[in-house]
Amino acid sequence: MTTSTTTDPTRTAPPGPLLELTNVSKLFPVREGILRRVRAHVHAVSDVSLTLARGETLGLVGESGSGKSTLGRLALRLLEPTSGRIDYLGQDITNLKRGSLRSVRRNAQMVFQDPYSSFDPLSPLASSVAEPLAVHGEGGGSARRARLEELTRLVGLGPQHLDRYPSELSGGQLQRMAVARALAIEPSFIVLDEPVSSLDVSTQAQVINLLEKLQHELGVAYLLIAHNPALVRHASDRIAVMYLGEIVEVGSAEAVYTTPKHPYTHALLSAVTVPDPDLQRTRRRIVLQGDVPNPADPPAGCRFHTRCPYVMDVCRSEVPPNFVAADGTSVRCHLHTSGPVLDGAPVADLLATSGAATSYEGSPS
Amino acid sequence: MSTEQFGVTDHIEVAVADEVPDTADGNGADGGRSASTGTGVAEHRRGPIALATRRLLRNPLALVALGFLFAVIVVGVLAPLIAPYDPNEQLTGPPFLGPFSDGHLLGTDDLGRDIFSRILYGARLSILVSTATVAIALIIAVPIGLSAGYHGGRIEYGIMRVTDAMMSFPGLVLAISLVAVLGPSLKNTMIAIAVVLIPGFTRLVRGQALAIREESFIEASKSIGSPTKRIIFRRVFPNLLSPLVVQVSIALGIVLLAEASLSFLGLGARPPEISWGAMLRQASEVILVHPGQMYAPGLAIALTVLAFNTLGDGILDALTGGSGARGRRGRRRGLTFVERKMAPETSVAAPVDDAVSNLEPAPIERHESEAAPSPMTMVTLERNGEAARAAAELPPTDALLAVDGLTVQFSTARGWATVVDNVSFQIRKGETLGLVGESGSGKTVTSLSVMRLLPSPPSRITAGSVRFDGRDLLTLPIREMTKLRGSRIAMVFQDPMSSLNPALTIQHQIGQVVRWHDGGGKKHAATRANEVLEMVGIPKRRATSYPHELSGGQRQRAMIAMALVCRPSLLIADEPTTALDVTIQAQVLELMHELRKELEMAILFVTHDLGVVADICDRVAVMYAGQIVETAPVRELFHHPKHPYTEGLLRAMPQKAEPRSELYVIPGQVPQFHEFGTGCRLAPRCEYAQDRCRTTPIRLERVDPVHLARCIRWDELDLEAKI
16 A cells, blocks of 8 residues: 655654643533523533543543543544643644634544445545545645545545445445545544444454554554444553543553453443353353433532442542552542552452452453 | 334334345445455446436326426417417407317407417416525525524524514415515515515425534534535535425425415406416406306416426435335335245246336235235245255254244345345244344344234245244234234334334333233233333333433333233344443343243344354354354354354454454455355355355255254364464
8 A cells, every 4th residue: 555644744743642631521501491591511521631642542432421422522623622621732722713723623533433424425425535635725636536546545445436425335335435534634643433333243343454554554543432342442552431421540451451440441341242152151240230320410429439339438429539550540439549448459359358249250351 | 002013114114224225236245355346247326316316207297297397488488489369469359269269279368368378478477486486585595594504503593483483374374464565566476475485495494404414424524624614515505405406396386376376366466467366366257157267277277286296296206215106006014925936936046137027926825814905024935945944953843933944035126136045943932042144134134024024015025934833924814913913922123212102101102012912901001011111120210201211221121121011932132232332231131131031031132243142142043145154052153163154253353353453354245135146155255265165056054963054165164263
């Protein structure tokens, strides 16, 4: 595959993280009545701090309604944060207005969950994939067509696919086209919002492989949003776990997946099925009782306390502090700082000593 | 019953759309690697607009309407050239001459003017007024609607409330009062009618813009950095044109009628302007003496309005994929149609060329049971039982459900496509069978066929039998079938939101099932509903909730409760956990484990997730391209797969792979129904395929008494090594 990566702005940019979110929150007003008065706020994202390094993949997992997608859109500045600060390559982009945002847009792109609704049904794909080029004034006529053909080859499709309409391609092919469109102006990072969850297993693997290959070749960073932890673990360098708008645990993919330190991460991972009947039937899963609480009225203290099997009194009243374990994982849970102190050990260790909770044998994989 | 049907019909649309692409174009074969092979098929590249136009031009009724309107326009434009007389010239003949008189085709009016000439000139005015009025309305309504829909600011909010208020007046009354205020004239009539049209157009445009705004492709454009203007003009506007065109066509008719009405009242066209409405008015003055004067203008108005409306209908049909046309061909039944040919046919898979002429094949054993359209799928059966019986892995007496040689076809643009081909499997009492496959494998169609829930048309069952408790469900009349559905056999669908009735509480919906099958009063039904809701972990206080008040997991549990309320012996679960989060999936799986133990219920579990299969299934049947390719007990299948496709599915799971390594990929894509070769259907994608795999049909072979595989190389391949 030949591609020109010479104009990648990240190569010449100053050191430091590509993207940095500091205490970012996003509240959505809930309007009611004829006068549309604001009755409440949905706390979609609360006090989130995250960094994304160049060329890395940060996986973002959590249940639906946890605020993953909102966080992804904040990172792209498709939404304006209610509070907090967003830096892109050391530049504060928190309150940039439309015109200046275009330079950010040039470097940050997005791939959506539903490949079928990601393309204008009335336009041939060439027109949709060329949109970033047209908007950012790159190439024209035959040069643009050549670039389009190069992009389609890059994602494993042929130039003939460019002249088709979205309804003529399969989900997997359209998702490749979505990747091609995102890559058209050589961004330095892409937000992947559930990029494979509407695809079949074998097509899923094709798209994930493609994304990894492109990262190797182009050095693009990914924020991978997905609800399947197994997939995120496979494709990510680091994993952040979200619950009800907050990041409860973030660390290297290996550490978070094999030695989860937050009870929620632990439960989430235990719910992942393993394609092996013997393993699947002997391992115990922690079935969380109840549902995610209403984000318009989040519980006080630790937001997970209403469903946590290890809940203590302190959890109901105090917001847990951020705790950094020896392996670099940072976790927000009172278990590490008060009560039976875990002090950075995985949650599974707790089970060895306390008989009260469900036992959990064997770690996934 | 109504609640179940609610879910069922919804689901069928999904299944049909998913598994039987109607626009069977040759794009499917290329998954990138084999891109060149797919393009040879044909030039089928057509945009949605071109497709809709083609469909419109194939609709004879719409064509007639279009032709008529075209003629009206031509006549209007050329009126001065064709008209035999000046329309205002008096005493071209004696007054009140009847039609077909000498020199006056349609006779003459009270002043002896030639009616034919006046009709021609009237066409000119009517068309002009209609188009101009609609154009004025559009020029004002489209920008307002677009901006209200796309931005939705405070000003737009205010404007929308004003249009709401305007719509609460009767249109014609509003127009009449406006003309009365402005003073009667043709120009004012047009303004008045345009004002009446604006709110409707605005609301339509706003509604469409609101919906389009939520599509991912608009967000994609935003994230690209496209200017808002570009998004609105290039993306939003073209996509709302199609519903607008339909509305415009109908509005043209409405305006014509409104103009005629106003002119009839003396508020619109006045002499010497000639409009059909004004002609009616003149004729009405002498209606008792010369009723014939009314015919020509009346007929002209009626036909033109009819043509506009017919054209609007035709455009709507064309845009929505001709569903109207299909609906007219035959009413859908709630029972899949069965047409089993008694004599075996040689080639099962070969699609028949002409869909329409083969809708009713000749020598057939019909089980359409009742004369009236009945709510089930249609069945055309063919006994190719030999192969089917070889495939059966249990003595038939042992099975609760025995599907034998089931073959289902769908009518597509390319003729009958065999979507499920000679599928056989059995489920014992209390056993859970997993039916696994990718989308397009036919697994959902198979599961729907068991209860004959596939819509006919476009589907029909052409061979096989479905024995439940010894009775062939394919021969059951609709009344018996509905008795079974929901009581002895129950079903759970993927999307609980669209399978529950949003207007009724879950207690009510479950209660309906109880009353339908078990009888008893409302009180008994409510108690049963509460019991079963409690069993699935929904507390009594939530029983009177509406579906939208429940979370996704609760809704799925409510669906399961509804399925279980009559204690079925067989539960068909079609991807019941696919749309759920892993944590909620774990809850639902746990629940199903408990319930099947408690109720000794057999489950047909349709899924594409092998992790879920490993969790809950006792045996597994793997489907590929409409055929079962492997069936075995769950441990055997996962540890000793004998079919390369099963191996591929297992290897593609990310759980099994080294983190950050390249995932295994089955090359290419599931073939479409018209692309099946004579040999193994996996051969083009199989790394172990040899020439002999491609030439002869592959049969299910017995690996051991409980393990079957559709692969001629199963005993030479070592598939376990790689998983």
